[in-house]
């Protein structure tokens with residue numbers, strides 16, 4: 001059984017294996033198909049039209065399935081690997097071991113945002129940015145430059161306390177747990193972390209930065225925590241909602257899984273804590 | 275997924291071709307009916323300026339007719355040095371672009387300026403790039 005661990009508690013060997021599997025997916029071309037898929041949904045999901053991956057109730061199950069696909073790809077390279085998560089309420093500075101050269105590497109240099117250390121630095125030659133929206137082919141970051149603070153535990157707590165999963169109009173204007181976790185409204189959790197990292201993470205091609213997976217693995221864990229906190233609360237909407245994925249409707253691009261199929265993460269993995 | 279991306283790429287390419295002939299001069303301020311999504315609000319005015327050495331332009335677009343099911347119509351188009359920047363309007367009237375997709379700003383011009391800041395001189399690629 002896959003156990004997703006806090007990135008801060010990984011051993012040196014676990015970090016090494018995770019990085020090696022990422023580099024192998026990149027080398028084989030499989031990694032970039034995930035970036036392409038994500039960008040297609042980012043561009044296509046709109047508040048007044050069809051919306052599946054983002055700004056909609058299926059934000060959480062869609063990313064859960066997307067991460068599962070990615071984790072299975074990693075495991076096809078090295079069966080011992082699981083996706084770690086980044087608890088950004090705790091590891092909240094650029095000095096965190098997450099950003100050390102033996103793991104994801106650090107922030108970008110000021111002149112052009114280029115990451116210059118770690119396995120994903122352009123200079124190492126193993127991480128070309130090929131699915132991109134501008135001419136730059138190197139991984140960039142600007143940790144903490146566009147927004148100073150990552151979300152706090154108290155801010156996370158305030159969102160976990162929201163008892164309703166999602167509400168009409170089921171988009172970026174909604175009240176409820178999903179949209180506050182996604183960050184279009186209120187204290188802003190998920191969106192703010194993308195902005196805090198900067199570089200490609202702030203764009204539609206955000207999975208170009210491997211931290212994407214660790215960020216979303218933690219967002220996914222927060223969904224699981226919310227479910228435990230509110231055992232009576234269900235995924236919404238239940239049925240008959242135009243442009244929105246209802247509980248038992250299948251999701252693109254897989255077309256074989258509904259939110260209902262993804263509510264229980266323990267069928268696929270567990271977490272090291274909780 | 276490749277199928278979806280390809281369809282989007284083709285639609286985007288068609289949209290660029292369709293608009294390329296009319297982007298020479300800044301149009302007068304208009305409030306075109308946001309016909310694309312049946313928006314009940316008008317589009318912001320056009321703009322055309324040089325910001326940090328780069329030409330940014332924006333204007334309302336004539337409905338979403340060419341967006342048949344692929345890339346959505348924002349009802350407004352923005353260009354950086356003549357290359358269209360993918361733009362999206364949120365339900366609350368704020369805007370994001372593909373280079374700052376998680377950070378809403380108040381207007382298309384602000385999104386264009388944010389893009390120029392983000393690009394640090396790099397060339398924008400026609401969307402979606404791949």
Ligand SMILES: [Cu+2]
Pocket residue numbers: 038053054063
């Ligand atoms: Cu996403």
Ligand SMILES: [Cu+2]
Pocket residue numbers: 190194216
């Ligand atoms: Cu995200």
